[in-house]
Amino acid sequence: MNKKIVLLVIFSFVMLSVTTVYSQEEKRASDFAPMHQKVDISKYIGKKFRVSAHIRKETFNGNESVTIWTRINLKDSKSGVFNRDMGGIPVSKNWQKYSIEGILENENAQSLSFGLMCTENGDFFFDDFTLEIEETPENWVSIAIQNPGFEKAPEIPEQIWGDTAISKLKFYTASRTTQNPYKGTYALHIKGRGVYGQNDNQGGFIEVNGVKIYHEIYGEGEPLLLLHGAGQSIEAFKNQIDVFAKNYKVIAIDSRGRGRSTDNEQELTYMNQTEDMRLFMEKLNINSAHIVGWSDGGIIGLIMAMKYPEKVKKLVAMGANIHPDGLFPDRLEEHKKTLKRLESQNNPDYKIYIKLYKQLINYPQLQFEELTKIIAPTLIMAGDHDVIEDVHTVKMYQAIPNAYLAILPGETHWLPRDNPTLFNTTTLDFLMKEFKEPKRY
Incomplete structure (x- = not known):
């Protein structure tokens, strides 16, 4: 032929x-659910940053996982360093603080994306997100982020954290819950069910x-x-x-x-x-x-x-x-x-x-x-x-x-x-x- x-x-x-x-x-079928926001960090070049959150989960069959992550975005729209290493600490049913640290060492760094990701079926809870910059050695300064403790009700229900990604997924829902928050009145609850x-x-x-x-x-x-x-x-x-x-x-x-x-x-x-x-x-x-x-x-x-x-x-x-x-x-x-x-x-x-x-x-x-x-x-x-x-x-x-x-x-x-x-x-x-x-x- x-x-x-x-x-x-x-x-x-x-x-x-x-x-x-x-x-x-x-809605799109997926076995993971992400959520994120982005902050301009161009004036902090050369400094250390730290993203922290309190997390807990209720497990199903042990296949599920949950993490926070960061990504440095460059001025040319290319991604820099991606990191989701929470130090190997297992997430349990009890609230625990997890952090990711990095350095804004690329002079072309424009913004920092940070967020969370859950996989498989389960109930995942998040509270008290923080973003900090090390101004001087051991002197960490908080940077303002959207709705860090999920206390504010969004004008659009799907935009709990300014991100609608989860609302477009088939097996996941995101909501504010008063069920056992770490701090304040509310926490974020991501629910995964029916994942293929x-x-x-x-x-x-x-x-x-x-x-x-x-x-x-x-x-x-x-x-x-x-x-x-x-x-x-x-x-x-x-x-x-x-x-x-x-x-x-x-x-x-x-x-x-x-x-x-x-x-x-x-x-x-x-x-x-x-x-x-x-x-x-x-x-x-x-x-x-x-x-x-x-x-x-x-x-x-x-x-x-x-x-x-x-x-x-x-x-x-x-x-x-x-x-x-x-x-x-x-x-x-x-x-x-x-x-x-x-x-x-x-x-x-x-x-x-x-x-x-x-x-x-x-x-x-x-x-x-x-x-x-x-x-x-x-x-x-x-x-x-x-x-x-x-x-x-x-x-x-x-x-x-x-x-x-x-x-x-x-x-x-x-x-x-x-x-x-x-x-x-x-x-x-x-x-x-x-x-x-x-x-x-």
Whole structure:
């Protein structure tokens, strides 16, 4: 296939009509909630600064975290030093003071952004923020900031701290509370509930192959499995779940050893993960499903469609490869260096990462001819700046009898994250329309 024909296939698919788009008014799914304000510090160049706050949290499953942070903004709009190190002090249910210190040493420093960030589900409380400058050694002077103790009711409810970011997020709310403030009458309460990958109301575990697979289910309709990439989890599809759940019963899965799913002593391979998915479907009484797989998830989807064709209705494989040589050589070499570094550190916490990198380097070991076994309508998708060589992607498409090809201009391996609207509309257009056998040149 020459380059002109490849481009024709690419653009003919991309220009298909859009069936679903994001509403600009819909709240954005996120697993973290930030809030910040900014202060001009240009007249304090060369001096030390200190940001402090009193914080407490009420935990759910221990996965949540909370921090304060600072960022020095330069005159050319570029960020300087970013810091969220609170000294390693764990946040508990009791009020405790946390501080971050730094030096305004860059002569181009214009302003200091500072704020807070919470992750996952939980109840997070903040009070008594301060910003100080060290005028002379050990002589700290307070700088005025907005509503430091959250005592003042904002004119616009969403602007509790002059920042509306949290009001635009799906799983978080911010409010002033009189519940056990550190100081004064009010404190800030940020509440996180229903974060993808941590939503017990929609989730559960299925035991297969000696591991427990965590999954969450959203929506109604034909089953649609979401399979994430190597170092990812359910959260990777935070920009897809809501959109797909409008038309399908979305089953988002943490692959073994990732997210909340457990692991065992077996080698990590695409084959045993495929068996995980087959048994998982059987235990949920799913005879067949659509599969949307990203990166490693796409590889698992391809193997599922090859080995168990009756299980796959339609398949979308984004940024997948069938052999390690499908990766650009520099990427594969980078993986080898990372594996060597991880193994040399002899850290038990790196066990799953070592398994993942070994899998990326050694697997899959498929041949293009094997893809001819796939009978399910398949969309092979990639960005033209992907980590997978475009020739490899095209050969995969050529080998599958009922396949469409979409290599998206200007996009990368991270298309579902970086341009979710394009990924979602392209995927849904393929899934929802009647499949027409493509012409082959």
